[in-house]
Amino acid sequence: MFDLDLTHLPPAPGVYEFKDENWKILYIGKAKNLQKRIAQYFAKNSLRKQEMLAKAHKVDVFVVENEGEALYLENNLIKQYKPFYNTLLKWGNGYTYIKITPEACPQVLTTRMKKDDGATYLWPKRNSQELKKLIQYLRQLLKFRTCPRSQFRQGKLCSDFYFWLCKGRCTNKKDDETTSEASPDRKQLFISFFKGNTAPVEKELKRQIHLAVQQEHFEWAAKLRDIYMHIAQMVEKQHVELEKPITGSVVEIRDIGAWHVFVLLRFYEGRLIDVVRDKVSMDDGDQDWMLANLEAELDVKFEETSTQREQFRWLAARDSAKCVPTLSDKKGITTLLEHFFDSYVVVSSFEGENLNNELLKTLQERYGLKHFPYWMECVDISHLGGSWISWGLSCMKWGLLEKKGYRRYKILKGKDDYASLSEVIERRFTSQTLTNGPDIFILDGGKWQLGVVKEWLEAQGNKAAALHTTFISLWKGEARKKSRIGSSSKRWTGDIVGEKVYRFDQYGEIIEIPLVYDQADRLLLKLRDEAHRFSNAYRKVQMKREFTDS
Secondary structure, eight states: OOOOOGGGSOSSOEEEEEEOTTOOEEEEEEESSHHHHHHHHTSTTOOTTHHHHHHOOEEEEEEOSSHHHHHHHHHHHHHHHOOTTOOSSSSSOOOEEEEEOSSSSOBEEEESOOOSSSOEEEEEESOHHHHHHHHHHHHHHHOOBOSOHHHHHTTOOOHHHHTTSOOOGGGOTTSSSSOOSSHHHHHHHHHHHHTTOOHHHHHHHHHHHHHHHHTTOHHHHHHHHHHHHTHHHHTOOOSSBOSSOOOEEEEEEEEETTEEEEEEEEEETTEEEEEEEEEEEGGGOOHHHHHHHHHHHHTOOOEEEEOSSOEEEEEEOTTOTTOOOOHHHHHHHHHHHHHHHHHHHHHHTTSSSOHHHHHHHHHHHHTTOSSOOSEEEEEEEEEETTEEEEEEEEEEETTEEOGGGOEEEEOOTTOOHHHHHHHHHHHHSOTTTSSSSOSEEEEESOHHHHHHHHHHHHHHGGGGGGOOOEEEEEEOTHHHHTTOTTTGGGSOBTTBOOOEEEEEOTTSOEEEEEOOOSHHHHHHHHHHHHHHHHHHHHHHHHHHHHHHHO
């Protein structure tokens, strides 16, 4: 059994693969929390897949958005590779789709066959029983049609109408197959609901719950309440399944240190069926050379496409002009690429050639850091109207989050942001940590945060000369005001003010450097996001304690 530092595995949903010494996949699994799930295999006295673990030499992980995405990707990869130790999901279709027929008054039903017949297919889901139950509940709210076309054309009312499950559109001449007044709205409401726009249905659910309580139908009100409480989970968004039944491939190449790193995604009829990740030394050639090799190996020609955030190369099936991804699909593909690149960098930390080292070297050269940023920390403030002032400190070592280094700072009421930041710095950097502190200390803010640091350094006098840590500040700029974080502001252009890094130069003056938004800068952003999350969580804990005590 090989050794693995489980603390550095991401505590996020995803798919994991155990591989042997020849890189052959032995087992594929999915997890809501990759760190906890993989730790179960290595726990003392564990009996989980011990025969498989005896042959395993490597574990690979793919981080995704949610557990639903992990489930879909696991299913597709198992069907693609058929690992020896996977006994389930190898054959057959494990998906159940919601199908909305293309008529003006559409039929809504469940199916396991996804065809290119003009119908709208939503989700899929693995638990068909729960899906059918949900459709039955929604049917009583939206009253959509479920009868087949042959029955609908007869124009005769069936039992559904008398049980208030249908509005009897088959007898309404306006609601035929060519014209409709009300049906398209219901159809779009149903489609938008399963794509994440739950507000109209939630509003209707609240009205129905209130009505059921008034009429003392408490059992029905309880069922509606359960649907309302779990509605977010029912419609969770995922990108492993595209909206269109596209067959093709996506490839993106990024330079990380001395390596060209690429991620290749293969889609078949809209499903992600394979993920290929690898790295090639820059000494062998440039990105164009690498792309030419991929095209020669696959006998294809990639075309460049783009979204607001990233550019990647897309290959559509040659015999289909319809195989062009929608804007929503492009955004979903971009999100998948982000997760797969990040998780590949993490996995490389378990191998001899650590990509995180390359990223840290890039940070040191780009921002003129006097020390190699092996140990980085970031602080952020969270408060509510000046009360419950909380600071959270996140920590990263070798480019990986170090949860043991996280800290929380509670500030008494009455201090402004300047005074509270000065207190946090004073408490963090005692006389013992001046020479043994982090290499980089990041402040979530702008120039004024570094101004506070400058005043603190001046107050230290001769002690400041022994300080090991370099202070920098991350500033969002107009990106914060325009709510462009994560979209077009992630590109530094002449007409958009992006995020910046502030630091001291050799004369003690504050200078600014724009963020590049490559894999190296994403380490800084990831650390800042963790500090923001941690400080907000601590503020909520303080508020809960105060309200509980009162």
